[in-house]
Structure formats: C-alpha cells, structure tokens
Amino acid sequence: MKWVWACVFLAGALLGWTWTFNEDLGFQLNAARFLLDHGDVPRGEPFLDIHSSHHYVDLQWLWQLVLYGIYTMTGLEGAMLANLLIQALAGGILLWRYRSNEGVSAGAVTALLLLMFFIGCPGAIRPHSLSWVFLGLVLHCLESARRGDMRGAWLLPLCMAGWVNCHALYSLGLISIFLYLGMSLGADSLRYGICGAWKRGQIVWISGIMAVLACLINPYGWEAIFFPLQQAQLIFSNSMVKEVVDELQPLWAGSFWDIPWGGFPVVHIKKITMNVLFVALLLGGWWGRSKIPPSGWVIGAAFSVLPLAASKNFGYFFFAFAPYAAIGWEAQVRKYCKGDVFLGKGVITAALVIIVLVVSGRWDSFFWSPRFGSGLDSGVHPTGAGDLLGRLPADVRILNGHNQGGWLGWRSRKRVFIDSRNDIYPHELFEDVRRAEIDPVHFLNLLERTGAEAVFASVKDQPLWIRILSARAGPDGWRSVGKARWQGPDWRPVWMDAKGVLFLRAGFAPSLPEVKAMEPEAKRWEEASSRVRDTLKEQSEKPFSYGRLFLMGARTFPTDLNRLVARSSAMGQGRELKGFALSAMENCESFYPMIWMNLALWLEQDRDYELADECWAVLDRRLGDSRIRRRADEIRGWRVR
Numbered sequence: 001m002k003w004v005w006a007c008v009f010l011a012g013a014l015l016g017w018t019w020t021f022n023e024d025l026g027f028q029l030n031a032a033r034f035l036l037d038h039g040d041v042p043r044g045e046p047f048l049d050i051h052s053s054h055h056y057v058d059l060q061w062l063w064q065l066v067l068y069g070i071y072t073m074t075g076l077e078g079a080m081l082a083n084l085l086i087q088a089l090a091g092g093i094l095l096w097r098y099r100s101n102e103g104v105s106a107g108a109v110t111a112l113l114l115l116m117f118f119i120g121c122p123g124a125i126r127p128h129s130l131s132w133v134f135l136g137l138v139l140h141c142l143e144s145a146r147r148g149d150m151r152g153a154w155l156l157p158l159c160m161a162g163w164v165n166c167h168a169l170y171s172l173g174l175i176s177i178f179l180y181l182g183m184s185l186g187a188d189s190l191r192y193g194i195c196g197a198w199k200r201g202q203i204v205w206i207s208g209i210m211a212v213l214a215c216l217i218n219p220y221g222w223e224a225i226f227f228p229l230q231q232a233q234l235i236f237s238n239s240m241v242k243e244v245v246d247e248l249q250p251l252w253a254g255s256f257w258d259i260p261w262g263g264f265p266v267v268h269i270k271k272i273t274m275n276v277l278f279v280a281l282l283l284g285g286w287w288g289r290s291k292i293p294p295s296g297w298v299i300g301a302a303f304s305v306l307p308l309a310a311s312k313n314f315g316y317f318f319f320a321f322a323p324y325a326a327i328g329w330e331a332q333v334r335k336y337c338k339g340d341v342f343l344g345k346g347v348i349t350a351a352l353v354i355i356v357l358v359v360s361g362r363w364d365s366f367f368w369s370p371r372f373g374s375g376l377d378s379g380v381h382p383t384g385a386g387d388l389l390g391r392l393p394a395d396v397r398i399l400n401g402h403n404q405g406g407w408l409g410w411r412s413r414k415r416v417f418i419d420s421r422n423d424i425y426p427h428e429l430f431e432d433v434r435r436a437e438i439d440p441v442h443f444l445n446l447l448e449r450t451g452a453e454a455v456f457a458s459v460k461d462q463p464l465w466i467r468i469l470s471a472r473a474g475p476d477g478w479r480s481v482g483k484a485r486w487q488g489p490d491w492r493p494v495w496m497d498a499k500g501v502l503f504l505r506a507g508f509a510p511s512l513p514e515v516k517a518m519e520p521e522a523k524r525w526e527e528a529s530s531r532v533r534d535t536l537k538e539q540s541e542k543p544f545s546y547g548r549l550f551l552m553g554a555r556t557f558p559t560d561l562n563r564l565v566a567r568s569s570a571m572g573q574g575r576e577l578k579g580f581a582l583s584a585m586e587n588c589e590s591f592y593p594m595i596w597m598n599l600a601l602w603l604e605q606d607r608d609y610e611l612a613d614e615c616w617a618v619l620d621r622r623l624g625d626s627r628i629r630r631r632a633d634e635i636r637g638w639r640v641r
C-alpha cells in the first residue's frame with residue numbers, strides 16, 4: 001500500500017503545483033505587512049477607499065504573518081510548497097482518523113477517494129487548507145474521547161486557540177464540539193441516566209468549555225465569536241455576490257461543460273469530480289452505517305449542508321465525513337473481493353496517468369485548469385500595473401474590478417476601490433462594480449462619483465470599461481459606446497498586457513506617456529498587404545480535428561494572441577486586432593475557429609462587410625454551428641436597419 005499512497009500524494013502535489021489564480025493572495029500579504037508596519041491588526045478598513053469608520057475583523061492574521069514570511073523569504077514557490085505540505089498533513093490526519101475508528105490501515109478505496117479530492121478541490125494558497133488540518137485534529141480529539149481515550153480531549157482548547165487566529169471558519173470547530181457533546185449526552189443519558197452521562201463525559205465537557213473560552217484568545221475578543229455569523233449570512237443569502245462568484249454557488253448549480261461559440265469544449269472537471277465524490281461519500285456512509293456512531297451522522301449531516309450552499313466549502317464536508325464513508329466503501333470491497341490488490345493497482349495506474357498528463361501539460365490544456373508550474377497569472381495579479389500605481393501620488397483615487405484589487409493594493413501600497421474579501425465590506429460595493437461592468441451609464445456615474453484618476457480594467461472582466469475609456473470625442477465633443485453618450489475628460493493607457501489595461505485621467509501624472517501595442521504581431525496585417533485574402537484562404541483550409549483537440553488540448557492553440565485580439569477590440573485598435581488575428585492563424589497548425597469569429601465580428605464593426613461575410617462563410621463551412629449562423633444573421637439585420 002505504500003506505493004499506492006506515494007502515487008496518490010504525488011499526483012495531488014502535482015495537481016496543486018499550478019500557476020496562481022488566487023484573488024486572495026494580494027490582500028493576505030497586504031494584511032501581514034500592515035500588521036508589521038503598525039504593530040497591531042487592522043481595526044478600521046485598511047485597504048479600500050471607503051469610509052474609514054467601517055470596521056474590519058481580521059481573524060487570519062497569524063496565517064497571514066506566516067505566509068508573508070515564507071513568501072518574502074522563499075518566493076511564490078516556497079509559499080506553494082508550504083500550502084501543499086499543509087494539505088498533505090490534512091490528508092494524513094484523515095487517514096489517522098480512519099485507522100483510529102476502524103482499527104486497521106486505510107485501503108485502496110480510501111486512496112481513491114483522496115485522489116478524487118485532489119482532482120476536485122482547488123489547491124489555492126488560502127487559510128482553508130489550514131482549517132482542514134484543525135478540523136481533522138478537533139474531530140480526532142472528540143472521536144478518541146468517545147472511545148474512552150481522554151488524552152486527546154485536553155488538546156481541544158489548544159486547537160481552537162490556534163484556529164481562531166488563523167481563519168474565521170474556526171466556528172466549524174465549535175459546531176463540531178457542540179454536536180459531539182450534545183449527541184454524547186443524549187445517548188449516554190438514555191443508557192446511564194443524566195448523572196451517569198455527566199460522570200462519563202465530564203472530562204470532555206470540561207475540555208469543550210475550555211475550548212470555547214480559548215476562542216476568546218484573539219485580538220478582537222468577543223467580536224470574533226459573532227463574526228462567523230456575518231460569513232454565514234453571505235453563504236446562505238441570495239445576494240449578487242453569491243450569484244456571481246463561482247465558489248459561492250451551490251455544489252449542483254451551473255453547467256458541467258460548455259461549448260462556446262467558435263471556441264473549444266470546456267469540461268469543468270473540478271465541479272464534476274466534487275459532485276461525484278459527494279455522492280460517493282453518501283453511499284459509503286450508508287454502507288458503513290452500522291459502524292458510524294450517532295455523533296458521526298450528525299457531523300456528516302451538518303457539514304453536508306455547507307457545499308450544498310457554496311461549493312467552496314466542499315473540503316470541510318470531505319475531511320469531516322470521509323473517514324466514516326471510507327469505512328463503508330472498504331467493507332464493500334472486503335465483502336465482494338478477497339483483497340484490494342487489484343484495486344490498489346488500478347489506483348496506482350490512475351495516479352500515474354494523472355501525473356504524466358499534468359507534467360506534460362495535457363491535463364490543464366484539456367480541462368482549461370491553471371497550467372502546471374509556478375507563476376502569477378496577470379489577469380488576477382497585474383504586477384506591472386500595481387508597480388506603476390505605486391509610483392503615483394499617495395492620494396490617487398483608483399477604480400478597479402473585484403478580482404484584481406487585492407494584488408493592486410499589495411503591489412502599490414495604496415487603497416483600491418474593491419478586492420475579493422466578499423464578507424468584509426458592504427455588498428453594495430460589489431453590486432456597484434458588477435452593474436458598472438455591464439451598464440455604461442452606471443460605469444460613467446461610478447467614475448464621476450468616485451473621482452477616480454486611475455482605472456484598471458481587465459480584458460476578461462471589464463471590457464466595457466476599456467471601450468468607454470478608449471472612446472474618442474467626435475467633432476461635437478461627444479463620445480458614444482452603444483446607447484451611452486457623454487462628454488468628459490480624455491483617458492490614456494499607461495500600461496497594458498494581454499489581460500489588462502491601466503488608464504490615467506488626462507492631465508494626471510503627465511510624465512507617464514501613453515502606451516501602444518508594441519507586440520510585433522500587431523503589424524502582421526499591414527505586412528501581408530495585398531496578400532491578405534490569399535493568406536486567409538490558405539488559413540481557412542487548415543485541418544481541424546476534435547480528436548486532435550482531445551489528445552493535445554486547447555493550449556496547443558495560440559490563445560495568448562486571441563487575448564490580444566480581445567484587448568484590441570475593446571480599445572478600438574482595428575489595425576492591431578487584424579494583425580494579431582492573422583498572426584494567430586499563421587502560428588497555429590490547425591484551423592482556429594475563435595480567431596475567425598473574433599475577426600468577423602470586428603470586420604462587421606469596421607464596416608468591411610465583404611470580408612466579414614467571407615469569414616462567416618468559412619466558419620459555416622468548417623463548423624456548421626447554427627448558433628454562429630444565427631449570430632451572423634442578427635448582425636446583418638442590425639446592419640440593414
């Protein structure tokens with residue numbers, strides 16, 4: 001079995017060793033720096049440009065300090081490694097609990113469940129990983145005490161004192177203690193009477209009460225006890241934050257795969273795996289029901305509600321109930337098979353296949369998950385824009401989107417408009433940004449209301465902002481985007497990459513020059529000159545096979561150039577857009593449908609109807625997607641009107 005566990009944990013480590021798309025990393029580092037600079041945790045809102053009296057509770061301060069130390073001394077790779085080790089520790093505690101409950105070592109079925117968890121749950125650098133460890137320790141202490149070993153009960157106060165200063169979800173530890181004590185008292189009272197029940201569980205009750213009191217050992221005192229209620233309100237509410245943020249949506253909500261127009265099929269492997277694993281845990285619990293104590297059932301039932309309310313909480317349900325569910329699965333294997341040697345070989349094979357796919361880049365390419373390796377994705381971590389903002393005056397007013405705010409604040413040392421701490425600031429702030437991303441009038445009002453002098457816009461999240469700020473005034477002094485018309489100051493881009501653009505208001509920081517697309521591919525259309533049509537005809541005949549896409553993955557296509565096409569479209573840079581599109585076609589061994597569609601859409605906007613019709617015809621011939629034909633007909637209808 002040692003080879004089984006070695007392969008499973010190695011596969012889990014490689015699945016977690018990916019580029020960082022963590023919206024929380026910036027404000028976690030920023031909070032630790034604030035604590036070191038001020039010698040105290042923040043009391044008022046420290047990072048957002050909102051009313052200074054807005055209160056702030058930071059129960060992650062100890063985690064943030066450790067993360068800050070590791071990150072500043074060893075870099076991103078050190079922080080990733082530390083996070084993976086914490087997750088491995090959580091897995092080890094799970095196996096420890098199984099052995100303590102069942103009396104034997106976990107078998108291949110448990111290894112398979114753990115492998116599925118590594119596939120399905122994100123491994124981002126967040127305090128959730130540490131909460132999995134604390135949760136496992138608390139449950140192990142309670143389970144040991146229930147079996148008559150009271151030594152672990154005295155560790156409960158120590159666990160809770162550490163947990164409350166690392167993550168606000170320490171409340172799950174309190175819930176576990178209350179449920180265990182309540183069920184134990186009820187069961188023992190029926191068997192021994194009230195006095196006998198108290199005498200039997202006296203040590204556990206005393207340690208449980210001490211654990212509750214230990215939660216007061218935090219910088220905020222009683223306030224920390226009530227703060228988790230604010231988080232619960234967000235998770236179980238119907239707010240816009242919950243509707244928009246993927247990880248706050250219920251486990252069974254949303255689609256499990258998508259086929260975008262002119263794009264590649266996207267399989268949401270994490271969502272699929274989490275749902276399959278949820279059912280597997282329920283089945284295992286049913287099969288092992290005779291060996292699961294009432295307290296275990298209550299814990300499982302209570303924690304199952306968490307992922308059903310928000311999928312981000314699946315890890316808590318897994319680490320709480322998986323040791324019990326594994327008992328049922330292992331019993332089934334022993335019942336119908338003489339041993340689990342064959343299954344163990346299957347788990348090793350599956351883990352080795354995953355390892356090969358991950359290291360070769362096929363896994364993330366096919367499933368569109370973060371790519372293997374270490375690095376910061378600029379779509380969430382715009383380092384260049386943050387560093388440039390750091391050179392601006394201290395009182396600069398910044399308007400930005402939800403996902404990038406934490407990193408911009410960390411790099412610039414300045415207050416931003418919003419970040420991803422959804423449970424801290426008023427929900428109206430998030431709603432303001434969300435409406436501004438889809439409504440040009442709302443964005444213009446927000447721009448005027450905030451008095452922003454700098455705006456960071458993501459190509460993916462805020463293309464509307466880029467279009468509005470790139471619009472130039474006509475002879476009458478008015479600008480227009482869609483149905484919105486306005487007058488106002490000019491804005492100039494001073495930094496940009498494939499995923500974001502930083503604008504400054506005209507007259508602000510005049511020493512910073514306007515930047516333009518400098519990528520060599522931007523000139524490709526001009527270089528092709530009169531041969532453009534011949535080149536497009538050649539590119540339209542390239543092979544396209546979904547079988548090759550399945551084997552090689554979508555990252556074999558020049559997706560970075562497609563992002564530059566999207567940026568150029570938002571900025572109204574038609575010459576650059578056509579250059580990027582032509583280069584993407586030439587640099588790709590296969591027919592690239594998304595590029596053809598984006599080029600056709602721009603040509604329609606640019607009133608080059610003849611060439612646009614040729615692109616639509618190519619897409620119709622190569623893909624036969626009725627949605628694309630309907631889209632072309634709609635655009636032609638608008639053109640006629």
